[in-house]
Each structure stands twice: as structure tokens, then as C-alpha cells.
Amino acid sequence: MKFELDNVELYFGQKQVLYSIYFKAETGKITGLLGPNGSGKSSLMRVFFGNLNCHNKLVRINDQGTLKPLYKKHRVKLLPQHDFLPNNINFKKIFNFFEVEWSYFVQTFPSFEKYSSEKIGKLSGGEKRLISVWLILKSPAELVLLDEPFTHLSPLYIEIIKKEMTAEKENKGIVISDHMYHDIVEISDDLYFLKNGNIKKIADKEALKGLGYC
Numbered sequence: 529m530k531f532e533l534d535n536v537e538l539y540f541g542q543k544q545v546l547y548s549i550y551f552k553a554e555t556g557k558i559t560g561l562l563g564p565n566g567s568g569k570s571s572l573m574r575v576f577f578g579n580l581n582c583h584n585k586l587v588r589i590n591d592q593g594t595l596k597p598l599y600k601k602h603r604v605k606l607l608p609q610h611d612f613l614p615n616n617i618n619f620k621k622i623f624n625f626f627e628v629e630w631s632y633f634v635q636t637f638p639s640f641e642k643y644s645s646e647k648i649g650k651l652s653g654g655e656k657r658l659i660s661v662w663l664i665l666k667s668p669a670e671l672v673l674l675d676e677p678f679t680h681l682s683p684l685y686i687e688i689i690k691k692e693m694t695a696e697k698e699n700k701g702i703v704i705s706d707h708m709y710h711d712i713v714e715i716s717d718d719l720y721f722l723k724n725g726n727i728k729k730i731a732d733k734e735a736l737k738g739l740g741y742c
């Protein structure tokens with residue numbers, strides 16, 4: 529499947545944040561979105577997802593325009609930067625809700641087995657972030673938008689998540705934004721760079737240096 533976002537113009541009050549943005553995500557690809565703090569990466573993801581209104585945008589799925597927000601029409605999931613999991617729900621319930629297999633998760637992260645009948649509130653901040661990333665990444669969606677999935681994760685967890693992303697892209701489009709640019713560059717098939725409200729498709733890490741990002 530191909531998901532395209534075109535002609536995005538976003539303002540907050542008088543301030544224009546995004547100018548004529550084009551962005552594409554596809555099944556079989558990890559699409560990386562890089563850019564300095566405040567350049568509009570989270571806003572762009574929310575516009576794509578459909579829960580942030582903007583002055584202008586076109587969304588196309590497999591070349592067909594659609595007016596309905598993606599989250600209402602298709603199985604699209606967004607991992608926001610903030611914590612969204614309720615503390616008082618237990619693990620099994622939350623995995624069932626997201627239609628994600630608990631057994632494969634504990635096989636991958638055996639130290640979580642002890643939590644199987646516990647509530648989410650028992651976790652540390654980093655553990656909770658890991659669960660959030662896993663639930664969105666592994667959910668049966670056609671497109672997942674991951675806003676800073678590596679933040680608060682240990683290096684070991686980041687390596688495992690990167691491997692799982694590469695496996696999951698066979699079934700879904702994956703968009704990922706993070707400041708851990710080494711990781712993003714390593715796993716992305718396509719890369720976009722956002723700065724001063726303008727977006728540019730970039731070839732590799734060398735191009736990022738040329739743009740003054742690293």
C-alpha cells in the first residue's frame with residue numbers, strides 16, 4: 529500500500545509551521561523523518577494521522593484521494609511522544625486490546641514475564657515506553673507512525689526494536705521520527721529532512737552533514 533500526504537500547509541495562529549509538504553510511506557519500507565527540535569515532525573505525523581487540522585492537505589492511498597482522516601478509514605496507528613497507556617489496566621488486557629501477542633513479547637523480553645498479571649502502573653518510564661512502542665509496532669495496522677520510539681529506551685532494547693521494525697515492514701508501512709539519527713539512517717529505506725517548515729528527501733548521512741544536522 530502507498531500512503532501519500534501532499535500540499536500540507538500548517539499554521540499555529542499567525543505562525544506557519546509547514547510549507548507545501550509532500551511525504552510518502554509504503555508497505556515494505558521504513559520511512560525516516562529527521563529534523564531539528566521544533567521543525568514540525570510531530571505535527572506532520574499528526575496531520576498524516578488526521579488528528580491535527582491544517583489549512584490545506586491532500587491524502588492519497590494507492591493514488592486515490594481521501595477526505596476521511598486516516599485513523600478513521602484505515603488501520604493506522606500513531607505512537608505519540610507522550611505516555612498514553614493507562615496505569616490501572618493489566619498487561620494481558622492491554623495486549624488483547626491492541627491485538628498483540630503477549631507470548632512473543634515475553635519470549636523477546638523474558639524479564640517481563642513476572643509482570644503478566646500486574647498492572648501497567650508497576651513499570652518504570654523506560655519499560656512503559658517499550659510496551660507502548662511494541663503495542664503500536666506489532667498491532668495489525670497498515671501504517672504505523674512512530675514519534676520518537678527510541679527515546680528512554682536502553683541500547684539493547686533499541687537494537688531489538690530495530691530488528692522487529694525491519695521484520696514488520698513486510699506487512700505495513702512504518703514512519704519513524706527520532707533524534708537518534710544513526711539508528712534512523714541505519715534502518716530507513718527512505719529519508720526525509722524537515723527544517724524551517726520545508727521538507728527534503730535525502731540520500732544518506734553525508735547529505736545530512738551538508739544540511740548542518742550532524
Ligand SMILES: Nc1ncnc2c1ncn2[C@@H]1O[C@H](COP(=O)(O)OP(=O)(O)OP(=O)(O)O)[C@@H](O)[C@H]1O
Binds near residue numbers: 565572
Ligand atoms: N498546539 C500548538 N500550538 C502552538 N504551537 C505549536 C503547537 N504544537 C506545536 N507547536 C509549534 O510548532 C512547531 C513544531 O512543533 P513540533 O512539536 O511539531 O516539532 P518537532 O519537530 O516534533 O519537535 P521536537 O523534535 O522537539 O519534538 C514548534 O515551533 C512548536 O512550538
